[in-house]
Amino acid sequence: MQLYALGLNHHTAPLDIRERVAFQPERLDDALHDLTDAQRVREAAILSTCNRTELYFATEQPQLAADWLARFHRLPLADVSPYLYTYPQRDAIRHVFRVASGLDSMVLGEPQILGQVKDAVKRAEEAGTMGTLLHKLFQNTFAVAKEVRSTTAIGANTVSMAAAAVHLSERIFERISDQRVLFIGAGEMIELCAAHFAGANPKQIAVANRTEERAQVLASRFGAEVMRLDVIGEMLPRFDIVVSCTASPLPIVGLGMVERAVKARRHKPVVMVDLAVPRDIEAEVGGLDDVFLYTVDDLAQVVDAGIESRQQAVIEAEEIIDSRVDGFLHWMHSRDAVPTIRALRHHAESLRAAEVERAARLLAKGEDPQKVLDALSHGLINKLMHGPTRFLNQSDGEQQADANRLVQKLFNLNSH
Template structure:
């Protein structure tokens, strides 16, 4: 069963395309069911974040093109539209890619820790959808162990710089002193939680948290000294914000150009700095064309992040070495699944012989033979049947001088252990 990793990410596709193929949490479960029902698809997992959408699929031989065709069809895309942006990894390369993703080696921020939690969420979703079988389930367990080892044995996670931290750092470059800034956070997920933590450390003048669920916004705002508003009240509060950082799972923009135009008029053209970390985007692209509005998207953060990449190059090299070793170990286990197991064949033959001889022994009893006679027949016949082929092969080995086979037989039947045990007890 070939294993395929198919997807696109921040390195291969612009955000305008990534948002077209993103799966939100509510839709991913049904999409998994749909993908798993495709002809030739044996197991599947979908990983969808702000920086990537990836399908991990085990397929039957000859069905390798099914995942890409399904992705186009599911998102109603013209065939071929994704071709130049997609990457595909097969077998051990797919395993290596999954390890690199989970350890943060393939992230925009090298070594960032959030991706591992996102992979775990994708795994849990696939388990709930019952779209995994033993090979991929084992792969995910192995992935989590590899990620833990990389974190423990290298400095890839030292001084972690997350996307949220990068957004705050960029805001700090625009506003020299964040203590005088009012910051509006839209959303309440991990990225916004991290941003709120960093902003609280910077002692921003005011922190506002907007979320579709007011209770969730209140919990987050309460932890960091801010106050919460409902998403529906966003237009009334937007003009207060010097800095806006948004990261939600909404399928349509939350902040429109018209909304920002009204806010800027109320601010009397006082500049507003906006960072949209979401995919699909939360802030309409046209907002960036407005005077005195400085809009940065997820892809615009790359320059700030590049400095972090250089400082972690050595740790990344060590992590790659760990991953190479673990890829081979997982693939060895996977290859073993396809090998014919002689132990199973041997047991099957033995059970056939047993049932045959047992049937004859019972027939002897039914025809008046004594139990002792039937038991003697059962024991002698079963012994002869089970040992006939091994004995014949061993006689041939003795005549031809095949010592390897003779020694292997001794190990197989434990005869060498019996000999060693006898000499020790003597």
């Protein structure tokens, strides 16, 4: 039985494709049962987040998984297959270790993914689709993620514009969880920022976009509200953090709008992050006393400061993961010997039982106990040595030298 990982994520598939293969929580149990009952898959777990849908499973027929995924979602396989990846055994183990450690996340090093993996494992356990192999895999996965998090600086430094936006906001506000965040726009950069800020559990998230449908898609991922662009001026005083990135040729947030908002907020500070080029927020806004306005250039300075240390952390994390992959593969290979070990012990036990039974009969007849013990030990040795001795005697030519070395190693013998 081999381990595999199959899926797609934000690296390989656009949002509209990821949405089509995402598993709703209420259908996850049915999916797990369907996958394992009908597809010759022995064990399975499904990880489904806003950024990835992945199957981790044990089978001898991995090609069935892609067919099943498309069929379960009632999609033509041709629609999803260009975005899918399939990792066999070693690559699958390494992949799940990297995912749980935050190395494959949209937000490098983010800790939320580990909780999502744990939730996926819990659902698979409750559904009864976890076996020995996946249990051991995920036990190792959680241990690796903990080691990466505790021994490297993978989550300590800012290496993206989105992370920098959070970092700069945290300079002004003690806790993001107490603040209200407004995102203006619904493109890729806003999506990244939303993922970062959502990880800090703000009090409220809202998305304003020219196309309300696109705003709704993004908002649904983060439990956010949706508003129209034309009400931003009216609603602006409610928000402590504003992040904007649109393709508008003219500013969306003007000086007068922000002046009115600051007055309504009674001069409570507000952080404004303008990631657009050309700018969404008039530059003069930065001159207001209670407004902390950051541009792309400001964020770039924060990013540059974190890149070097994060790169070293990634190298260290990858080394840890590679080492733990080797360890898990060694455990898997050792499991292949279990049936032979059991058969060998059963064989030895049957020989022992036969000799003990024979000795008991002799003792019952009144035979000398010392002679009976000697006979028992000699009989047991002869029977145990019969197999290896016969193996050596029947070997010839080049096979004999190999047989000699094998038996010497097996019984830890000195060749001299």
